[in-house]
Structure formats: C-alpha cells, structure tokens
Amino acid sequence: MAGAFPRHETSLEALRNRGRYRQLMPRDGHDFASNDYLGLAGSDVLRAAATDALARGVPVGAGGSRLLRGNDAEHQLLEAEAAAFFGAEAALFMGGGFTANQAIFSTLPQQGDLVLYDALIHASTHDGMRLGRAETRSFTHSDAEDASRVLKAWRAAGGTGQVWIAVEAVYSMDGDLAPLDALMALCDADGAVLVVDEAHSTGVFGDLGRGLAHGIAHRPNVLSLHTCGKALGASGALICGQRVLIETLINKARGFIFATAPSPLNAALVRAALAELQQNTGRREQAWQGITHAQAEAKRLCGLEGYHSQILPVVIGDDKRTMALAAAMQGHGYDIRGIRPPTVPRGTSRLRLSITLNTGAQVITRMFEDLAREMEKRP
Structure with a gap:
C-alpha cells in the first residue's frame, strides 16, 4: 500500500539514487566536521560560565x-x-x-x-x-x-x-x-x-x-x-x-x-x-598553529594547496564518489562529511575538512595519510 505522501517518497527516492540523500548522524570520531574552531563548545570556560550564570539567577x-x-x-x-x-x-x-x-x-x-x-x-x-x-x-x-x-x-x-x-x-x-x-x-x-x-x-x-x-x-x-x-x-x-x-x-x-x-x-x-x-589570546594562537600544520600536511601528503583558512575543501566532483570517500574516512575514525548540491554548485561535491582545537597535530597528520591512501583507491 502506498504511503500517505507518495510525491515526497518519490522525491526522497530520487535523492537516494543520485547520492544526495541526507540523514542525521551521531557525533563519532575525530572532529573534522564541526565549526567549533576554538574548542569552546564543550570547554570548561563555558561550563563554568553556565554554572555562574545559573547561580546568579x-x-x-x-x-x-x-x-x-x-x-x-x-x-x-x-x-x-x-x-x-x-x-x-x-x-x-x-x-x-x-x-x-x-x-x-x-x-x-x-x-x-x-x-x-x-x-x-x-x-x-x-x-x-x-x-x-x-x-x-x-x-x-x-x-x-x-x-x-x-x-x-x-x-x-x-x-x-x-x-x-x-x-x-x-x-x-x-x-x-x-x-x-x-x-x-x-x-x-x-x-x-x-x-x-x-x-x-x-x-x-x-x-x-x-x-x-x-x-x-x-x-x-x-x-x-x-x-x-x-x-x-x-x-x-x-x-x-x-x-x-x-x-x-x-x-x-x-x-x-x-x-x-x-x-x-x-x-x-x-x-x-x-x-x-x-x-586568553593563546587559544586563537593555538588554533592557528593547527590550521598552519593542516595546510602544510595537506600539501605534503595529498598535493592539496591554496588554502587560506581553517576550512580545507577537498573537491571530488561526483556526488556518490564523494560520499564513498567520506564513509571510508569515517571508517578510519574521522568525522568527515561529504558536501553535495545544493549546498555547493553541481559538479563540485567535496569533503569539507574543518580544523579545530578539538583535534591535535598528530591526528591531523594521520588523517591526511589515510586520506591520501583512500584517494589513490578512487582515482
């Protein structure tokens, strides 16, 4: 028996077939997906601020x-x-x-x-x-x-x-x-x-x-x-x-x-x-150390360059290939998400690597080593 909303079901099925179906995923693995660039979201700084604010009413x-x-x-x-x-x-x-x-x-x-x-x-x-x-x-x-x-x-x-x-x-x-x-x-x-x-x-x-x-x-x-x-x-x-x-x-x-x-x-x-x-100016300085390290490792290990910020896109192009690569990196323990249209223009699906204080230099290096190997498997 058909569902109550057949047009919606058809639309969702079309997204699945094109590799553009989206679903919620839990947080899992090393953070290369969030925008928590300074690591403040789960920090003692904000935890203490919340406690203090509640205490003062x-x-x-x-x-x-x-x-x-x-x-x-x-x-x-x-x-x-x-x-x-x-x-x-x-x-x-x-x-x-x-x-x-x-x-x-x-x-x-x-x-x-x-x-x-x-x-x-x-x-x-x-x-x-x-x-x-x-x-x-x-x-x-x-x-x-x-x-x-x-x-x-x-x-x-x-x-x-x-x-x-x-x-x-x-x-x-x-x-x-x-x-x-x-x-x-x-x-x-x-x-x-x-x-x-x-x-x-x-x-x-x-x-x-x-x-x-x-x-x-x-x-x-x-x-x-x-x-x-x-x-x-x-x-x-x-x-x-x-x-x-x-x-x-x-x-x-x-x-x-x-x-x-x-x-x-x-x-x-x-x-x-x-x-x-x-x-605490050191927090931002530490963030930039991680960003600079990531940009250098992206070039050294993957030949990726031209980055200017904490956001490092790895443009793949094809929607399904992008999601397959994201799944492979997730399997290695990295929270890396694939970004597809309409978020980005057609033909520019990508991995969006976000460098935050939640991830240290050693993990960043290992991630780019694994990324290089996975990209070789998917020319």
Missing part, C-alpha cells in the same frame, strides 16, 4: 519576544559588550545566523534598492532576498571587478536606490577570503553598504578574533554579522552596525518581532566567549 528561557517580557538584562549587556568589542555603534542579538541574515535582507534594503551578492553567498541571504523588496544581482565569486561591472550596469539602466553588497568574510564551503579592501573601495565610490557575514571568521581572524572586517567595522556603510555558534561555542548571532539600522531591525524585522527571544543563559555564554577571546 539568569533564566534558562526568555518567556517571550524581546519586545514583550523576553528582553533580559543579559541580552542588553551582551549587545553593549559586542558593539564595543567589534567596533560598531550598536548590536542586536538574534537566535541564529540564518534568522539574522533573513532579517537583514528582508528588512533593510528597500524597494528600488539593489542587493549585489557574491555568487556563493549563503542560503540564508538568498532566503532574505526572496522575502525582501529590493532588486537582486549576483557577481562572480570574490571578483570585485565583476561586482563593479554589475553595479555600473544597474546604474546605467536607471537604478537610483541604495546598493547593498553582500559577502562572506570567509566562505563556509570554500574557505577562501572575500576581497574586502576592493569591495570597500567600490562601496565608497558608489555610496553603497557592505554587508559582511563574519560567521567563519569571528574568533579566528582579526585582532583578538574580531573578524576579517574589523578594520572597517566602524565605518557607517558597513554592517557585519557575527554568529555565536561556531568559534564562540554557543549559539545565536550578533548584527553589528549603525544604530539606525539596528533600530530598524527591532521595529520591522519579522524574525525579531515575532520570535521568542534567545535564551538569556545563552547570552551569558556568548558574553563569556567574548571575554575569553580578549583574556
């Missing part, structure tokens, strides 16, 4: 939206401290990076404006743009000259509104860095706003881990997003920028207005993580 739940009774002192303390740390006029704490990006791009660009986005921008930005009223155009990945060409063409065709240029500081699946200097110059020339998603650079790049765009974060035409569930080890997201933009989000962003506020306890943990960045 910080609530576990918010009990409502921020505009009702859910606005806790921990939220406001975090926002003040984050604005000061990241060099912005104001900050807004939201439940996650996906929700925050949706809020930015569905709320701030207005009708008649243009959102000019990198071709590899995150799915959350796409969802925000679909909900927004501005026109949208893409430019070739990390190509500031192409961004300039697209912008000028839009102006020449009669575009008169505000331009918002959307990029990721460190791209989540490629690990490369946005050309921020060239894009900032383009913004200055046109009066555009640069929106920088610092999800994978917060805690890792910049002075004290303030992010790749820290040197320009104070500029009035820069808006930055710092997620709290990656290097900071907790969850949530901080939107940092001009106060008028933050107040616009508070008043108009549906994902903020109609959502229960993030846990005050979680806000306390993010505060502790930001304090750790400032007080």
Whole structure:
C-alpha cells in the first residue's frame, strides 16, 4: 500500500539514487566536521560560565519576544559588550545566523534598492532576498571587478536606490577570503553598504578574533554579522552596525518581532566567549598553529594547496564518489562529511575538512595519510 505522501517518497527516492540523500548522524570520531574552531563548545570556560550564570539567577528561557517580557538584562549587556568589542555603534542579538541574515535582507534594503551578492553567498541571504523588496544581482565569486561591472550596469539602466553588497568574510564551503579592501573601495565610490557575514571568521581572524572586517567595522556603510555558534561555542548571532539600522531591525524585522527571544543563559555564554577571546589570546594562537600544520600536511601528503583558512575543501566532483570517500574516512575514525548540491554548485561535491582545537597535530597528520591512501583507491 502506498504511503500517505507518495510525491515526497518519490522525491526522497530520487535523492537516494543520485547520492544526495541526507540523514542525521551521531557525533563519532575525530572532529573534522564541526565549526567549533576554538574548542569552546564543550570547554570548561563555558561550563563554568553556565554554572555562574545559573547561580546568579539568569533564566534558562526568555518567556517571550524581546519586545514583550523576553528582553533580559543579559541580552542588553551582551549587545553593549559586542558593539564595543567589534567596533560598531550598536548590536542586536538574534537566535541564529540564518534568522539574522533573513532579517537583514528582508528588512533593510528597500524597494528600488539593489542587493549585489557574491555568487556563493549563503542560503540564508538568498532566503532574505526572496522575502525582501529590493532588486537582486549576483557577481562572480570574490571578483570585485565583476561586482563593479554589475553595479555600473544597474546604474546605467536607471537604478537610483541604495546598493547593498553582500559577502562572506570567509566562505563556509570554500574557505577562501572575500576581497574586502576592493569591495570597500567600490562601496565608497558608489555610496553603497557592505554587508559582511563574519560567521567563519569571528574568533579566528582579526585582532583578538574580531573578524576579517574589523578594520572597517566602524565605518557607517558597513554592517557585519557575527554568529555565536561556531568559534564562540554557543549559539545565536550578533548584527553589528549603525544604530539606525539596528533600530530598524527591532521595529520591522519579522524574525525579531515575532520570535521568542534567545535564551538569556545563552547570552551569558556568548558574553563569556567574548571575554575569553580578549583574556586568553593563546587559544586563537593555538588554533592557528593547527590550521598552519593542516595546510602544510595537506600539501605534503595529498598535493592539496591554496588554502587560506581553517576550512580545507577537498573537491571530488561526483556526488556518490564523494560520499564513498567520506564513509571510508569515517571508517578510519574521522568525522568527515561529504558536501553535495545544493549546498555547493553541481559538479563540485567535496569533503569539507574543518580544523579545530578539538583535534591535535598528530591526528591531523594521520588523517591526511589515510586520506591520501583512500584517494589513490578512487582515482
């Protein structure tokens, strides 16, 4: 007898046949899959911060939206401290990076404006743009000259509104860095706003881990997003920028207005993580030792090079071959995941190797030795 949802069953079967079926897997093996770059998620630092926060009466739940009774002192303390740390006029704490990006791009660009986005921008930005009223155009990945060409063409065709240029500081699946200097110059020339998603650079790049765009974060035409569930080890997201933009989000962003506020306890943990960045610079230095070691071993043992961050993609191409290689590496005791479309473009399925403080140098070397052997078996 057919199930109650035959079209869904057919769709799932098609994904299985193409090697694109996804399923939840438990944490198992050495960590090469998480975004816990500084090893804070399970650290004594955050464990002690949680104990302290509970002891001083910080609530576990918010009990409502921020505009009702859910606005806790921990939220406001975090926002003040984050604005000061990241060099912005104001900050807004939201439940996650996906929700925050949706809020930015569905709320701030207005009708008649243009959102000019990198071709590899995150799915959350796409969802925000679909909900927004501005026109949208893409430019070739990390190509500031192409961004300039697209912008000028839009102006020449009669575009008169505000331009918002959307990029990721460190791209989540490629690990490369946005050309921020060239894009900032383009913004200055046109009066555009640069929106920088610092999800994978917060805690890792910049002075004290303030992010790749820290040197320009104070500029009035820069808006930055710092997620709290990656290097900071907790969850949530901080939107940092001009106060008028933050107040616009508070008043108009549906994902903020109609959502229960993030846990005050979680806000306390993010505060502790930001304090750790400032007080223990050795943690970030140790992370970069591991990243540098991994980049060197990738080249020495696998002939892989051209990496710029803690994210090391190994592009395989074919979906099924990618998943077979991931399964083989999991069999060796490494938590390595295969990444397939639509997360990455067609024909670029890959292993995404993430280097964190949860994995030491010896394990990193062994992993690349095993990877080299497995790749030889699957030319």
